[in-house]
Amino acid sequence: MDISVVIPLYNEVDSLPELTAWIRQVMDDHRFSYEIILVDDGSTDGSWMAIEGLKAMNPKITAVKFRRNYGKSAALNVGFAAAQGDVVITMDADLQDSPDEIPELYRRIVQEDFDLVSGWKRQRHDPPSKTIPTKLFNSVTRGMSGIHNLHDFNCGLKAYKKEVVKSIEVYGEMHRYIPVIAKWAGFKRIDEQVVQHYPRKYGKTKFGPGRFMKGFLDLLSIFFVGKFGKRPMHFFGTMGVLSFLAGFIIAIWLIVEKLVSIANQSPYRNVTEQPLFFFALIAIVIGTQLFLTGFIAELVSRSSAERNNYQIEKVI
Template identity: 35%
Template structure:
């Protein structure tokens, strides 16, 4: 069986066409399948529409959150409910093309444990504000994570269920599932897929989340070597303090070298030391808070989401 999981947040206008396309593709593939939509507390009637569609489509399962918990939590809930040997994740805004799913599944059947989509011709109309920053982010993530992928942010991915069943997902960690599988000895492939500009609504994700994504990746590397969101707060402030401290230190040295101003006559060295110490402390606090949060969830078998209703599950 193939389980297709898709998060939903204010996609009422896109859902009818998306579900229709998805059903057609899965039926053409043959074999058993299920569709699992996870509504992340939409405010535009998306859940009501999904409920109505599920009444006429038994293969469509629906999970509704009580509050907005984010894309990672939505995918985690869908993956936890999936019964298939293969799990496919896809966005419900029609930017991902369901017609690419058979190619991803075909690669899994060749022995890969995860296949990640690589969106083609994306942000060609916004080279400086979106395309270049996106490439820089993917380059940094590839270097830190050790798995070179062109498009970590693409939701269209396919996995062997046994490889993702035990992966804990918090924060923005859903995009790092292929890296996590790779670190555990799995085989990961990347496949070029179509990218389609959305017809309705606006993108819910911006470049502003880049720093949180990189911090999450650093956290996973730390946890997997010996183990959600606190790092986003402490880490963000800590990084800012480190940057300010470094800048103050460079400035004070420049004043000494080029202007022959004694370091004891300027507060910059003290400020540099202060901000550097505070920055390191905040980063350490962020990691410790993250470990405590992970212990809280896993020792008590809690989840980072709260389900209000299930349909056909």
């Protein structure tokens, strides 16, 4: 099979007939073998009934229905597990992503051998309350991830090699960081493509301002797990040793200062009367706790069933 189109959706009953018909037209025009995987993330507006009707008219449609709303990341993860195509395309169900972009995305994966091609909505039809935080968010993500050639990490329209979606796990709010997750998994041929962004035709956006804070926390999680997931002692141990040494050096300096003052018969304050002493004490305690945290995390990591789970590209 050439292409799997994975579409997570939540309360998009009005857009589904038009979207699936549009995808079908594009696929037939280019003679692609394909499947459409619709993942209903607990919709309450009749989306599932619409999907059942569409499935009866188009056998290329496969559908999954969650009992409740779990979020876009969960829907994508289930869709990735079900996908059988050599190239996997993800897109939103609100008709703001154009299926006409699919042939070029497919070509770039197959002919240019990219692992992942992410859409870039250079001209957006969203209010400033959404576009301004998004630009800031993308800038921070580029800096932390080192993927400097992507302008729009959160674009729902992306294309992947099948190996990519079968090698990663998406949860929480991490759908916006799939390029980062893919990079940490060893898939480094990542590029972007300018895509058309249409105004929302039906309904309203399902994302509120709280997603930015959740997304930032997930970015920190990805950064830590990707860099230190199999060696947590390197992170916690380093921070702990540095904190402990800083506190220890300050304490020694205060003691030496007192001893010198006594030897010179100069006025002095007791070590415990100086504010620096308490900073030193706190640094020593925090350093010890961080070191022990790293030690425990290392034990947990070594006991995990995933401790030797590595991404292998080829075996000859």
